[in-house]
Amino acid sequence: MGHVAVRVPAKVNLQLAVGPLRADxxxxxxxxxxxxxxxxxxxxxxxxxxxxxxxxxxxxxxxxGADNLAGRAATLLAARAGRAPEVRLTIRKDIPVxxxxxxxxxxxxxxxxxxxxxxxxxxxxxxxxxLAAELGSDVPFALLGGTAVGLGRGxxxxxxxxxxxxxxxxxxxxxxxxxxxxxxxxxxxRAGTAVPEAAVSEPLMAALRAGDPVALGxxxxxDLQPAALALRPELGALLELGRAHGALGAVLSGSGPTCAFxxxxxxxxxxxxxxxxxxxxxxxxxHAHGPVxxxxxxxxxxxx
Ligand SMILES: C[C@](O)(CO)[C@H](O)COP(=O)(O)OP(=O)(O)OC[C@H]1O[C@@H](n2ccc(N)nc2=O)[C@H](O)[C@@H]1O
Ligand SMILES: Nc1ncnc2c1ncn2[C@@H]1O[C@H](COP(=O)(O)OP(=O)(O)OP(=O)(O)O)[C@@H](O)[C@H]1O
Numbered sequence: 001m002g003h004v005a006v007r008v009p010a011k012v013n014l015q016l017a018v019g020p021l022r023a024d025x026x027x028x029x030x031x032x033x034x035x036x037x038x039x040x041x042x043x044x045x046x047x048x049x050x051x052x053x054x055x056x057x058x059x060x061x062x063x064x065g066a067d068n069l070a071g072r073a074a075t076l077l078a079a080r081a082g083r084a085p086e087v088r089l090t091i092r093k094d095i096p097v098x099x100x101x102x103x104x105x106x107x108x109x110x111x112x113x114x115x116x117x118x119x120x121x122x123x124x125x126x127x128x129x130x131l132a133a134e135l136g137s138d139v140p141f142a143l144l145g146g147t148a149v150g151l152g153r154g155x156x157x158x159x160x161x162x163x164x165x166x167x168x169x170x171x172x173x174x175x176x177x178x179x180x181x182x183x184x185x186x187x188x189x190r191a192g193t194a195v196p197e198a199a200v201s202e203p204l205m206a207a208l209r210a211g212d213p214v215a216l217g218x219x220x221x222x223d224l225q226p227a228a229l230a231l232r233p234e235l236g237a238l239l240e241l242g243r244a245h246g247a248l249g250a251v252l253s254g255s256g257p258t259c260a261f262x263x264x265x266x267x268x269x270x271x272x273x274x275x276x277x278x279x280x281x282x283x284x285x286x287h288a289h290g291p292v293x294x295x296x297x298x299x300x301x302x303x304x
Contacts, residue, residue, distance in 0.1 A: 003045045004117045008110035008142055008295040010038040010101035010288075012168065012253045012260045014208075014216070018223040019198035021187055026137070029154045030198035032208075033138075035145040036168055036290035040095050040106050041298070042070055044114035047088035050074060056093035061176070062104075069104040070111035073135055077115050080131065081123075087115055096286075098176025100228075100254030102138040109142035109295045117297060129157075138254075145294025147208060149200055162291065163211030166262060169247070169269045170286045171238055171276045173257035177228060182255040185227035198223075217249025217262045228256035234281045235259060245275045 011033050019028035052071040054062040065071055070089050078085035089111055095103035112128045115121075125143065132139035137154040147162040207215035229236045235252065238259050242250040246268050247261040261276075263269040266287065273285040 002118050003043065004114045005041055005043045005298050006110040006114045006295050007039050007041050007298045008106040009035040009145060009292050010095040010103060010106060011035055011138065011141055012101065012170075012290070013222060014147070014220055014251075015201050015204050016222040016224055016254065017198035017200070018183075018186060020195040026153050027183060028152060028198055029137075029150060030200045031150040031154055032147065032160060032200065032204060033141040033150050033154075033157075034147045034166075034290045035141070035292045035294060036288040037292050038095050038101065038170070038286055038288050040103060040110065041092040042107055042110035042114050043090040043092070044074075044111065044118045045088045045090075046118070047086055050085040051088040052091065053088070054091040054093050058093055058097045061097040062091065062093060068107070069135065070107040073108040073111040073131070073139075074115050076131055076134065077112055077121070078119075081119060081121050083119065085115075087118060089114070096170075096172045096176075096258055098178065099172060099258040100177065100179075100252065100256045101170075101258055102142060102254065105136050105138035106142040106295070108132070108135045108139045113143070113295045113297065141294070143294045146291045160205065160208055162208040165289050165291065166213055166216065167264070167266055167269055168288045168290060169242075169261040169263055169272050169276070170253065170288060171242070171259040171261070171282045172284045172286065173232070173235070173281070174283045175257070177231060177255060177257045179255040182224050182227050182231065185230055186224055189227055189230065213248050213262060213264060217247070220249040220251040220260075220262065222252045222254075224255050225252040228252050232257050238276065238279060238281055241275065241279055242272060245272050247272060
């Protein structure tokens with residue numbers, strides 16, 4: 001029986017500029033994605049019909065079957081290949097659910113890579129990226145990984161020139177936030193104002209080129225932050241707490257509620273993590289580094 005396993009990272013948006021609301025209900029973005037070392041694994045095995053099973057502490061919060069983004073990815077790939085989605089997908093979930101770190105998107109990207117290998121399709125990264133863009137705004141980046149500028153809905157990607165690596169602490173919230181709700185609150189706050197086109201921050205790109213964590217910390221930014229803070233006021237205090245305890249920069253991750261703290265060293269991160277946990281507003285803290293690779297096979301393909 002065939003078995004393919006793929007490891008896929010979470011993302012943080014170093015910058016998330018949100019342009020005006022488009023006619024199709026989406027917003028044009030200018031974002032800088034950064035893949036970090038919090039990983040899900042997706043295992044694909046032959047099975048008479050599509051099955052999706054999730055394991056891990058947050059498994060109950062993840063839908064099964066065709067409602068799961070990984071299941072949708074397998075179904076889409078099978079349809080394009082003219083075959084049935086005969087696969088069991090087992091998701092070993094470590095990326096926080098509904099945390100603004102694109103966990104569902106990551107699983108979809110991993111499922112594309114895993115099923116492509118399991119079914120011997122060998123479509124290539126470009127074709128898979130096309131399918132990824134159909135599945136969601138964040139899915140193409142989960143395939144690519146590294147650090148990349150995203151335009152359009154976030155799916156038009158260009159790898160960014162970035163030197164060195166960065167150390168992160170993530171504060172996980174007790175309860176997730178729904179992405180559409182955060183965009184809707186952002187629109188509500190902006191009603192009646194002229195919203196400029198989204199543009200990438202030059203200071204941020206310069207900090208990445210230089211590999212300068214202090215400059216990067218200062219340049220982090222997220223246009224969805226005021227909306228998420230209106231929905232979850234405690235997040236503002238948490239970001240402040242991080243800044244007061246040594247973080248070089250503190251920003252909401254994507255649509256939240258996870259907060260991302262850039263730190264100068266692992267030791268600084270461990271000390272900050274203790275402070276964040278003691279606040280009581282945090283379910284857990286995670287330590288990570290970036291950039292890391294996108295979705296990758298971690299087992300050789302096993303033939304029947
Ligand atoms: C916030 C980010 O994570 C930043 O990377 C993404 O923009 C969200 O990506 P995602 O979760 O893959 O989002 P999608 O599944 O594509 O869209 C979910 C919903 O978010 C809103 N949405 C998403 C992306 C975008 N560019 N504009 C939007 O307004 C829309 O209401 C959409 O219906
Ligand atoms: N494989 C999956 N993993 C997690 N959630 C999934 C998955 N498939 C579908 N979902 C649904 O999608 C919702 C959003 O989950 P996800 O963890 O991707 O949020 P997110 O990290 O905030 O997303 P993003 O950062 O892309 O906006 C969940 O509440 C869940 O109902």
